[in-house]
Amino acid sequence: MSIELTKNNNKPELIILIGMMGAGKTTIGRALARELKMDFLDLDHEIVRRCGVAIPTIFDIEGEDGFRRRETSVLAEVVEQKHLVLATGGGAVMREENRALLQKGRIIYLKADVDELFARVSKDTNRPLLQTENPKEKLRQLLELRAPIYSQLADVTVETGSGAITLTVRKLKDALKAR
Numbered sequence: 125m126s127i128e129l130t131k132n133n134n135k136p137e138l139i140i141l142i143g144m145m146g147a148g149k150t151t152i153g154r155a156l157a158r159e160l161k162m163d164f165l166d167l168d169h170e171i172v173r174r175c176g177v178a179i180p181t182i183f184d185i186e187g188e189d190g191f192r193r194r195e196t197s198v199l200a201e202v203v204e205q206k207h208l209v210l211a212t213g214g215g216a217v218m219r220e221e222n223r224a225l226l227q228k229g230r231i232i233y234l235k236a237d238v239d240e241l242f243a244r245v246s247k248d249t250n251r252p253l254l255q256t257e258n259p260k261e262k263l264r265q266l267l268e269l270r271a272p273i274y275s276q277l278a279d280v281t282v283e284t285g286s287g288a289i290t291l292t293v294r295k296l297k298d299a300l301k302a303r
């Protein structure tokens with residue numbers, strides 16, 4: 125099967141947020157969509173809605189592989205939508221097939237360092253990959269592996285520090301306008 129993909133950077137009908145767990149894809153994505161008067165969809169939430177069970181349950185029953193298959197299948201559908209801000213899950217960029225699908229949108233990399241990411245997600249039990257003895261080390265390893273991929277895919281990269289969420293949304297809007 126060959127997929128024909130065209131990328132139109134001047135007309136962001138589909139904005140896609142990528143980045144690590146805790147980067148703020150879900151939170152910032154929702155706020156950005158509201159600001160831009162676009163629809164919002166979170167890939168993880170859509171997977172959960174379709175399965176009827178939470179992400180840790182999908183990992184328990186089907187393993188990470190099962191989750192990734194579902195992720196690809198939902199991603200393939202939702203990238204066809206227009207007027208949409210799409211928040212992906214942090215690992216969605218790891219499959220070649222997904223990276224091709226992501227090219228349908230304007231890709232924004234939300235960047236944060238390990239300390240910041242850890243501070244944001246450490247109390248959340250909804251991320252099965254971090255249910256380990258040393259979740260900070262796991263975040264560090266995942267970041268090391270994924271950071272070059274996020275950077276390579278990104279049309280726009282926005283640093284999200286410890287500042288307010290509204291500030292990050294403003295930065296993002298400006299960055300989108302500037303391109």
Ligand SMILES: Nc1ncnc2c1ncn2[C@@H]1O[C@H](COP(=O)(O)OP(=O)(O)O)[C@@H](O)[C@H]1O
Binds near residue numbers: 149286289
């Ligand atoms: N820019 C930000 N500044 C401070 N806290 C943030 C920021 N972005 C997200 N958060 C907080 O971090 C947590 C994880 O954010 P979330 O949007 O779920 O990240 P992701 O979807 O990238 O994993 C949430 O509690 C959210 O309120």
Ligand SMILES: O=C(O)C1=C[C@@H](OP(=O)(O)O)[C@@H](O)[C@H](O)C1
Binds near residue numbers: 143150168213
């Ligand atoms: O980084 C990852 O591999 C994952 C990130 C999660 O989404 P967030 O990045 O929104 O936390 C979710 O898709 C799943 O737990 C796997």
Ligand SMILES: [Mg+2]
Binds near residue numbers: 166
């Ligand atoms: Mg999320």
